[in-house]
Amino acid sequence: MSTNAELFARAQHSIPGGVNSPVRAFGSVGGTPPYLVSGKGALLTDVEGTEYVDLVGSWGPMILGHADETVVNAVTDAASHSLSFGAPHEGEIRLAELVIDRIPAVDKIRMVNSGTEATMSALRLARGFTGRDLIVKFAGCYHGHVDSLLAEAGSGVATFSLPGSAGVTDPTAAETLVLPYGDREAVHEAFTEHGERIAAVITEGAPCNMGVIDPGDFNAFLLEKAHAAGALLIVDEVLTGFRASATGAHGLDGVVPDLVTFGKVIGGGMPVGAFGGRADIMERLSPLGPVYQAGTLSGNPLATAAGIATLSQLDDALYAQLNESVTTLISAFDDALSAEGVPHTINRFGTLFSVFFTDREVRSYEEAKSQDTNAFARFFHSMLSQGIYLPPSAFEACFVSKAHTPDILDRIITALPAAAKAAAS
Numbered sequence: 001m002s003t004n005a006e007l008f009a010r011a012q013h014s015i016p017g018g019v020n021s022p023v024r025a026f027g028s029v030g031g032t033p034p035y036l037v038s039g040k041g042a043l044l045t046d047v048e049g050t051e052y053v054d055l056v057g058s059w060g061p062m063i064l065g066h067a068d069e070t071v072v073n074a075v076t077d078a079a080s081h082s083l084s085f086g087a088p089h090e091g092e093i094r095l096a097e098l099v100i101d102r103i104p105a106v107d108k109i110r111m112v113n114s115g116t117e118a119t120m121s122a123l124r125l126a127r128g129f130t131g132r133d134l135i136v137k138f139a140g141c142y143h144g145h146v147d148s149l150l151a152e153a154g155s156g157v158a159t160f161s162l163p164g165s166a167g168v169t170d171p172t173a174a175e176t177l178v179l180p181y182g183d184r185e186a187v188h189e190a191f192t193e194h195g196e197r198i199a200a201v202i203t204e205g206a207p208c209n210m211g212v213i214d215p216g217d218f219n220a221f222l223l224e225k226a227h228a229a230g231a232l233l234i235v236d237e238v239l240t241g242f243r244a245s246a247t248g249a250h251g252l253d254g255v256v257p258d259l260v261t262f263g264k265v266i267g268g269g270m271p272v273g274a275f276g277g278r279a280d281i282m283e284r285l286s287p288l289g290p291v292y293q294a295g296t297l298s299g300n301p302l303a304t305a306a307g308i309a310t311l312s313q314l315d316d317a318l319y320a321q322l323n324e325s326v327t328t329l330i331s332a333f334d335d336a337l338s339a340e341g342v343p344h345t346i347n348r349f350g351t352l353f354s355v356f357f358t359d360r361e362v363r364s365y366e367e368a369k370s371q372d373t374n375a376f377a378r379f380f381h382s383m384l385s386q387g388i389y390l391p392p393s394a395f396e397a398c399f400v401s402k403a404h405t406p407d408i409l410d411r412i413i414t415a416l417p418a419a420a421k422a423a424a425s
């Protein structure tokens with residue numbers, strides 16, 4: 001049996017950086033990523049047989065925990081009928097109806113294969129609908145690796161301190177106006193100067209890819225500003241959808257945007273994204289309208305089965321449990337870090353939270369970047385060595401699941417004092 005280090009070394013020969021998504025390489029915290037062989041509930045096991053309590057949840061989808069029996073059975077059953085039809089089937093309608101019933105902004109929805117595809121398609125649709133070219137985004141918000149949205153993006157782009165990405169042409173980058181998050185004056189100026197060219201403002205339901213930031217009433221402000229100028233508001237709920245609350249960011253701020261993007265939870269761990277919104281906008285999509293969008297595997301039976309089986313289990317009791325778990329964890333993180341005098345700020349949005357290693361208030365990317373990422377790395381490795389798997393970046397949210405029962409939370413809480421000591425050292 002190979003060790004984690006052996007597999008990581010072997011992967012360097014065949015996969016760039018050894019990983020299929022940059023943050024998995026542990027670049028900002030150092031060390032070797034565990035190579036996982038199984039997940040059950042809140043627990044992960046690597047090739048060396050080490051068990052971890054998972055606070056990553058595959059970056060969001062695993063809201064029911066790993067290998068949830070209902071989801072696995074649904075996927076297994078679907079697989080026995082066909083892995084992909086590339087043709088209509090009833091599961092697509094059932095998943096669409098489940099989302100439309102719950103999310104007021106969504107009259108119609110189309111499935112894609114990732115969050116990136118969802119935001120990319122939503123931008124094209126917004127441009128096709130308005131006949132305008134510019135998009136407004138916010139520094140530190142991550143919307144997937146769409147060329148035009150990589151400027152000052154969060155997530156891996158923040159983790160590696162990149163301004164954007166090589167390979168994105170200047171004309172493409174110039175179609176995106178990047179503004180500081182929460183800066184109403186900057187939004188006002190952008191609309192005053194370019195209002196007639198702005199197709200849409202895109203923002204995360206709550207920023208979670210520079211760490212978590214509560215948007216307060218910023219999304220409502222953006223909706224008003226966009227509509228006053230004839231532009232659309234796209235709320236990217238790939239991460240927050242069905243996660244921050246039963247109805248995502250909408251459930252916490254009540255904002256009904258023109259378009260919404262989904263991913264992660266909506267696919268229950270399968271490669272899924274979706275975008276939906278107002279019927280008059282969605283009907284501009286091919287085959288009804290002139291905006292082309294397609295996918296060989298879009299709405300495939302396994303993905304829709306996992307999505308249906310996941311969404312069907314998300315009830316009020318689950319969100320109450322997740323909220324309680326997060327309250328317990330925040331207080332434990334706060335106590336442990338305070339006891340060691342480690343500067344920290346904990347932000348929360350519904351069932352999502354993150355710890356910033358700074359005592360400043362964090363409301364923007366600039367403030368998030370001011371944290372002590374070395375202290376985070378020491379904290380992270382102490383937790384990992386005690387069997388707690390945190391996101392390997394100081395700019396990510398922590399994710400709890402239904403499987404994070406009190407005994408699992410106790411395992412996390414027990415590890416905190418030593419990790420806080422390591423952060424302080």
Ligand code: PLP
Pocket residue numbers: 059114115116117119142143144145155204209236237238239240263264272273
């Ligand atoms: N939008 C947001 C808010 C995200 O958090 C992510 C991924 O983390 C994406 C879009 C991209 O989704 P995917 O990684 O499925 O392409």
